[in-house]
Amino acid sequence: MFAPEFEYHRANTVAEAIDLLSSNPGAKVMAGGHSLIPLLKLRLARPGVVVDIGGVAEMKGITIADGNIRIGALTTHWEIESSSQVAEANSLLAEAAGGIGDTQVRNRGTIGGNLSHADPASDWGTVLTALNATLEIRGPGGATRTASPTDFIVGPLTTTLGETEILTAVNVPVLAANQRAEYAKMAHPASGYAVVGAAVVVNVDGHTCTGASLAVGGAVPAPVRLTSVENALTGKELTFENIEAATAQADNDLGGEILGDFFASAEYRRAMAAVETKHALFHATEVAHH
Amino acid sequence: MAKIPIQVTVNGQTHQAEVEPRTLLVHFLREDLGLTGTKIGCDTSQCGACVVMMNGSTVKSCTCLAVQADGAEVTTIEGVADQGNLHPIQEAFWDNHGLQCGYCTAGMIMTSVELLQRNPNPTAEQVRAGLEGNLCRCTGYQNIVKSVLAAAERMGG
Known part of the structure; x- marks a missing residue:
């Protein structure tokens, strides 16, 4: 597959890249190219100008x-x-x-x-x-x-x-000594992309949750924080039952739009958002292994 | 569209060329340089038939523009053998029947080169995980994994 024709510019510094974007309205930035090149080949993106920032040293490391x-x-x-x-x-x-x-x-x-x-x-x-x-x-x-x-x-x-x-x-x-973190995802078997992904950071004092920062993606148009679950968990002992009860509230935080496709319906992803969050919490706190 | 001058060292030989910005690295290798050992399979960065080494790490050359390889050192399957002596991974694929139709083989071998550089003594499970970006539609995975493990042993991992 060939991408549509485009003009190519290479930037060596961030300032140079921004100048190129300013003087070429509608230009697309390319870093590694692993999102943009597939889009170009499928002609889902047709920018007149591509600004290659792959060599900008100040943005590495x-x-x-x-x-x-x-x-x-x-x-x-x-x-x-x-x-x-x-x-x-x-x-x-x-x-x-x-x-x-x-x-x-x-x-x-x-x-x-x-x-x-x-x-x-x-x-x-x-x-x-x-x-x-x-x-x-x-x-x-x-x-x-x-x-x-x-x-x-x-x-x-x-x-x-x-x-x-x-x-x-x-x-x-940097994670603090009392923080436990984990990511659980239901990956699409072919692409590896997250059908549903849940990331959890839990502050612990012994077996008690003193604070939590939980997020879900994949199932929703943009990542969301699970504030209801965070609140339900904070102050509680990290037991199997408490984690299960708290994650049952995930639905409150997912928002009005759940993504769905032929691989996984919206209804299914909604259910799995709670399940993946639970699995991430089980793993992070070593309460159970799924 | 204005062509862009590039200089790419492929298998130790430096090439200067002018390419359209949209030219994929795999097209540059196959069509401009005649190095057809690198295959185009899915053309959507999933199957790994087009894997080559660029500046020491593997890349799917169907998802890399030739202009991105400007100044780079590229190794293709044609550059893996040393003066006519097969690379131990190539030998292991031969000995262990690690290929059937052969279409995925160049990519499998290029990925295996990097896999054994990063982990000289992998378990079978690690080999399978390491080859996740390479598909064999003959489904000959069993012998491919066997080949990589045999190569690791031969290379003294």
Whole structure:
């Protein structure tokens, strides 16, 4: 398959990339190309201009300092999966990265490209929502702003990123000693994409939950926080029964639109959202194994 | 559309070319360089028939533009053997009947090269997981896994 014709520009710095976007309205940014190239080949995207940011060095790499993990937007899933420092600082990041696509997708695909593409079946949106990540965004004239994952991803293939803005980095807190985190996904058997994914971060004091940050994706147009479940769980002892009772409330937080297709109906995904959340909580707290 | 000049080193040989931006790396390798060992299977980055090594890690060359390979070192199946001596992974595939129709084989071998670099002594389960991005429609997975394990042993993993 051939992509439609497009003009190609390569940026070497973030500023250069933003200049190119400003002077070429409708241009698309390409990082690893693992979201954009399939779209181009299927002609679901037909930009006149592609701005290749793959070589922008300032957007690569992982720095861990002062309780924060800063991941450059061009860092690949494999780099996150294989970093022993990341695994130590936040096991959920490494675990989620390792479950994306296949080896070759992880070698080329980037965390920033994945988020900017905003496929509802992506893992990062869900995981970073539960982890309370902060996204760094750069715009024209050196303007910078930050956004939470839920402020950033608003629907299928839709973000609040402006036409001349670029997502430059993702900041994730290092997990504290009393935090347990886990991601459970029902993966599509062929693509590995999340039919339903649930990410959980639980603060524990002994066997008691002192706070929780839970998110679901895949089943919904954009990742959602499960505040009802978080509230139901906080202050409770982490038992099989309490987790089951709390996750039964997941439905309250999923919103009005549940995705459905020939593989998994909306009704089924709605039910599985609670189940995957429960499984993630069981695993994270070692209450049970599914 | 303006063509873009690129320089790519493939199997140790440096090539200069001008390509359309939309040219896929796999088309550049097969059609411009005549290296047809790399196959196009699904053309949607699922099957892995087009896997090549680029700057030391595997990539599905149907989901990579030739312009993205500018300045890169690429190794295809044609560059895996050393001066006519088959790579131990190629030998293991031969010895263990790791191929049937052969269409997936180039991709399987390229992925296996990286798999054994990252994990020189994998379990069968790890081999299966590592080959998740390569499909064999003859379904000859049993012998493919056997081949990779035999290669690991031969390579002293």
